[in-house]
Amino acid sequence: xxxxxxxxxxxxxxxxxxxxxxxxxxxxxxxxxxxxxxxxxxxxxxxxxxxxxxxxxxxxxxxxxxxxxxxxxxxxxxxxxxxxxxxxxxxxxxxxxxxxxxxxxxxxxxxxxxxxxxxxxxxxxxxxxxxxxxxxxxxxxxxxxxxxxxxxxxxxxxxxxxxxxxxxxxxxxxxxxxxxxxxxxxxxxxxxxxxxxxxxxxxxxxxxxxxxxxxxxxxxxxxxxxxxxxxxxxxxxxxxxxxxxxxxxxxxxxxxxxxxxxxxxxxxxxxxxxxxxxxxxxxxxxxxxxxxxxxxxxxxxxxxxxxxxxxxxxxxxxxxxxxxxxxxxxxxxxxxxxxxxxxxxxxxxxxxxxxxxxxxxxxxxxxxxxxxxxxxxxxxxxxxxxxxxxxxxxxxxxxxxxxxxxxxxxxxxxxxxxxxxxxxxxxxxxxxxxxxxxxxxxxxxxxxxxxxxxxxxxxxxxxxxxxxxxxxxxxxxxxxxxxxxxxxxxxxxxxxxxxxxxxxxxxxxxxxxxxxxxxxxxxxxxxxxxxxxxxxxxxxxxxxxxxxxxxxxxxxxxxxxxxxxxxxxxxxxxxxxxxxxxxxxxxxxxxxxxxxxxxxxxxxxxxxxxxxxxxxxxxxxxxxxxxxxxxxxxxxxxxxxxxxxxxxxxxxxxxxxxxxxxxxxxxxxxxxxxxxxxxxxxxxxxxxxxxxxxxxxxxxxxxxxxxxxxxxxxxxxxxxxxxxxxxxxxxxxxxxxxxxxxxxxxxxxxxxxxxxxxxxxxxxxxxxxxxxxxxxxxxxxxxxxxxxxxxxxxxxxxxxxxxxxxxxxxxxxxxxxx
Numbered sequence: 001x002x003x004x005x006x007x008x009x010x011x012x013x014x015x016x017x018x019x020x021x022x023x024x025x026x027x028x029x030x031x032x033x034x035x036x037x038x039x040x041x042x043x044x045x046x047x048x049x050x051x052x053x054x055x056x057x058x059x060x061x062x063x064x065x066x067x068x069x070x071x072x073x074x075x076x077x078x079x080x081x082x083x084x085x086x087x088x089x090x091x092x093x094x095x096x097x098x099x100x101x102x103x104x105x106x107x108x109x110x111x112x113x114x115x116x117x118x119x120x121x122x123x124x125x126x127x128x129x130x131x132x133x134x135x136x137x138x139x140x141x142x143x144x145x146x147x148x149x150x151x152x153x154x155x156x157x158x159x160x161x162x163x164x165x166x167x168x169x170x171x172x173x174x175x176x177x178x179x180x181x182x183x184x185x186x187x188x189x190x191x192x193x194x195x196x197x198x199x200x201x202x203x204x205x206x207x208x209x210x211x212x213x214x215x216x217x218x219x220x221x222x223x224x225x226x227x228x229x230x231x232x233x234x235x236x237x238x239x240x241x242x243x244x245x246x247x248x249x250x251x252x253x254x255x256x257x258x259x260x261x262x263x264x265x266x267x268x269x270x271x272x273x274x275x276x277x278x279x280x281x282x283x284x285x286x287x288x289x290x291x292x293x294x295x296x297x298x299x300x301x302x303x304x305x306x307x308x309x310x311x312x313x314x315x316x317x318x319x320x321x322x323x324x325x326x327x328x329x330x331x332x333x334x335x336x337x338x339x340x341x342x343x344x345x346x347x348x349x350x351x352x353x354x355x356x357x358x359x360x361x362x363x364x365x366x367x368x369x370x371x372x373x374x375x376x377x378x379x380x381x382x383x384x385x386x387x388x389x390x391x392x393x394x395x396x397x398x399x400x401x402x403x404x405x406x407x408x409x410x411x412x413x414x415x416x417x418x419x420x421x422x423x424x425x426x427x428x429x430x431x432x433x434x435x436x437x438x439x440x441x442x443x444x445x446x447x448x449x450x451x452x453x454x455x456x457x458x459x460x461x462x463x464x465x466x467x468x469x470x471x472x473x474x475x476x477x478x479x480x481x482x483x484x485x486x487x488x489x490x491x492x493x494x495x496x497x498x499x500x501x502x503x504x505x506x507x508x509x510x511x512x513x514x515x516x517x518x519x520x521x522x523x524x525x526x527x528x529x530x531x532x533x534x535x536x537x538x539x540x541x542x543x544x545x546x547x548x549x550x551x552x553x554x555x556x557x558x559x560x561x562x563x564x565x566x567x568x569x570x571x572x573x574x575x576x577x578x579x580x581x582x583x584x585x586x587x588x589x590x591x592x593x594x595x596x597x598x599x600x601x602x603x604x605x606x607x608x609x610x611x612x613x614x615x616x617x618x619x620x621x622x623x624x625x626x627x628x629x630x631x632x633x634x635x636x637x638x639x640x641x642x643x644x645x646x647x648x649x650x651x652x653x654x655x656x657x658x659x660x661x662x663x664x665x666x667x668x669x670x671x672x673x674x675x676x677x678x679x680x681x682x683x684x685x686x687x688x689x690x691x692x693x694x695x696x697x698x699x700x701x702x703x704x705x706x707x708x709x710x711x712x713x714x715x716x717x718x719x720x721x722x723x724x725x726x727x728x729x730x731x732x733x734x735x736x737x738x739x740x741x742x743x744x745x746x747x748x749x750x751x752x753x754x755x756x757x758x759x760x761x762x763x764x765x766x767x768x769x770x771x772x773x774x775x776x777x778x779x780x781x782x783x784x785x786x787x788x789x790x791x792x793x794x795x796x797x798x799x800x801x802x803x804x805x806x807x808x809x810x811x812x813x814x815x816x817x818x
Contacts, residue, residue, distance in 0.1 A: 457736020584621025621769025
């Protein structure tokens, strides 16, 4: 054991940098996987906790006032009901901030869908104007218990008594109204009612919705929302962040395992004599394997423990969503198990890859076998021979070679001569000399004036095919993941810089009161200097065929001034009854571009022809859009309820919104269009951290490749010096070999990484309902800069050890060869 520890300590002293990089890479990988676990827990568990504690309803049905909702309690599969509660849609404001809300008249605290108070108290019968706000709405309004809410256009005011969590769909400006619980007296003129159904089997949600619509009638249903939609919205971008961290963490773990495997394999080839000595003095094969295994397990364990400790101690202090996620995750029941299992799995994986490579060390014989005299990678190619001044191919002037290696007229056999030695018919390096006596007339030697270091470096990099390909593959994996990370960064940046290309051609949404004059409102909006165009529209809930869910049916723009949808497939909707749909709707209805779909709006059927697929970042892509003129053909009384505003380049949305709010005198509700990339801002820091971890893994592999190349060059050093190469040229051989290996990995990572990034990003877009077609590749300039930096950095890293090896003493070189 003492000898084992002494040998391991000696090996550590000679490979300190490699050990440090391995520890740092392991720490980065474990931290990435722990943060991914925290984000997954943060995305799922808070909503699940609220849903369980509140005994949330699986289905919420918004109906008209005449619907007989009492019959729903007797349906099979319905465990209990919440309501019905009278509802009214209105707008509230506090300190200049407005929000669209749903007032829900609640006489007493519900048993199903029970709001969980986080501040203040529940409704008080002695305070008819007291209300309780949903948490997300209160956060948007910056409201606290005791604040007074105004209802624009009316003298009424409401007092905030409390703030509560709810498992229902959250408030989203311009898309989903916020929830306000109020006494029934505060809803004097309800526009409808809502009832919640808690089911015995949540998996039968679609069937329960279908039964409820059948009992009440399609014309009585205004909107249907389910627990699955609420859960998906609550998870939102946190789940995506967790997926990104998990994917790159696993990829980095695989790359690190392969890098460790390659490092041990290279070190075994460089320490064959030492391993033989260990066996000669009594080490068994198992002991030799344990030397390498325990050494690298110690590195991995040190990195894993450090990452777990830092994540536990400092993770909750990270600013932003990552810190919040770690703080919540640390309070979950499975936190301690994950904190142990994730690092343990990483250490075991690295141990497994280490064991496979160390097994080869155990097979090294006690007496080293003599190395073959010839190069394992084969002889020099014709280009390499000519670069060294060796006789090469001789071709008659004007004649063509009949094939590779074919001897045509005047083609001479090989003769071995050193640099500067003139053979028969071979021109010297100075260009002088004439063909020898045996040279055929009209025959000349083809010369390639390439520095020998470049050609020999290329030959050294790719002569040993299996080993060279394995090195390139191990170096390609971290570079490939870096290309994917760069593509993700570019896609997020495109959401901000070119939102019109990903389904957000407008910057502001303006909602108007019912009965507002269309011409006057549009003129008011377009009169603002920052507004380029105002597109009138409506958005209503429509029942899908089968009556299992509701979707958003939008009519935006007119045929004279169509709305500029971002299309991924098909064409724009120009003619009557033509529409474009989001990926989420196509998946929900199991239809494709070119199909006709039928939906129900109230008691009116609407049949539309889907002629294109648009990129829809809203409502999980469950949106079908047509022109306002098309919807008016089915309902001539339809009036615009909202306007989408496209701004001039350089216009500030906040300034334009302020001017329009002031010009509307309280009649306009102006909101910025939500950009999905706003919630992905933490992903930028995540990408940078992952790139740093992957760079460490790549650096480990690069140092391994450089070390192996330098060791293999030691036995060729005497021969290279004997043929006249200077130490600088010998150094250039190793540098060129390393640069060629890095260049091959860079090219391969670009060729494979760009399609892989497009596929992954588009697959994520399709699964989220936005749809494929959002992926963007990094600019060619950025790819060239990163690739050139990787190649030049590899060459720079190889320069110092190769120069040191080229200037070794003759006695040291003879000892290494021996």
